[in-house]
Amino acid sequence: xxxxxxxxTFTIERVLAKCPAHVFSAWSEPDKKRKWFxxxxxxxxxxVLDFSVGGREYGAxxxxxxxxxxxxxxxEIVPDELIVFSYSMAxxxxxxxxxxxxxxxxDMNGGxxxxxxxxxxxxxxxxxxxxxxxxxxALLDGMASVLEAEAA
Numbered sequence: 001x002x003x004x005x006x007x008x009t010f011t012i013e014r015v016l017a018k019c020p021a022h023v024f025s026a027w028s029e030p031d032k033k034r035k036w037f038x039x040x041x042x043x044x045x046x047x048v049l050d051f052s053v054g055g056r057e058y059g060a061x062x063x064x065x066x067x068x069x070x071x072x073x074x075x076e077i078v079p080d081e082l083i084v085f086s087y088s089m090a091x092x093x094x095x096x097x098x099x100x101x102x103x104x105x106x107d108m109n110g111g112x113x114x115x116x117x118x119x120x121x122x123x124x125x126x127x128x129x130x131x132x133x134x135x136x137x138a139l140l141d142g143m144a145s146v147l148e149a150e151a152a
Contacts, residue, residue: 005121008129012116014140018147020080020105023112026143027051027083027103036142053077057087066092081105089132096126116140 016023026032030049038047038059047059057072069090076084083103088095099120106113116136122128 004124006124007119007121009117009119010129010133011118012133012136012140014114014116014144015108016112016114016144016147018112019110020107020112022147022150023114023143024080024083024105026147028077028079032146036146037139050074051077057085069093096123097121097128097132098123099132114140 026036028051030047030051033049033051034047038061046061047057049055049057051057051074053074053076055074057074058070060067060069062068067090070087071090072085072087074083074085076082081104084101085103086098086100088099089097097120099118101119102115102117104115104117106115118129118132118136120129120132
C-alpha cells in the first residue's frame with residue numbers, strides 16, 4: 001500500500017507586549033523555553049536544547065496515545081529577528097510530519113510582532129496542519145504567559 005503524504009502551510013501572527021529581545025530570549029534560553037515548550041514535567045526532563053546554527057532540540061512525552069517525540073535542527077538564527085528550523089513529530093517511533101519553520105520578530109512600538117510560518121509534509125495517518133496549528137497556538141499562548149509572569 002503506498003504511503004499517503006501531502007503538503008500544508010499555515011501562519012500564526014501574534015503581537016506581544018515585550019520587546020523583540022525579550023521574546024527572542026523565550027526561544028533561545030533553555031530554562032525559559034522549557035517553561036512554555038514542555039507540556040509536562042516528564043517532558044521538561046527530556047527536553048534538550050542547543051540553540052545554535054546546526055544545533056538540535058529534542059523533547060518527548062507520553063500520554064494515553066503513546067510516546068510523542070519532537071526532533072528539531074536549527075539552520076539560521078539572527079538574534080531578535082529570525083529563527084529558521086526544521087522539525088519532525090513522531091508517535092510511537094513513527095514520523096507523521098516533517099516541517100520547515102520560519103519565525104520572524106519585528107519591533108512594534110516597543111512590543112513584538114511575531115510571525116510563525118510552517119510548511120509541512122504530512123505523512124498519513126496524522127492530525128496534519130490543524131493539529132500542528134492548534135498545538136503551536138497553545139504553545140505561543142504559554143510563551144506569552146511566561147513572558148508576562150516574568151514582569152510580575
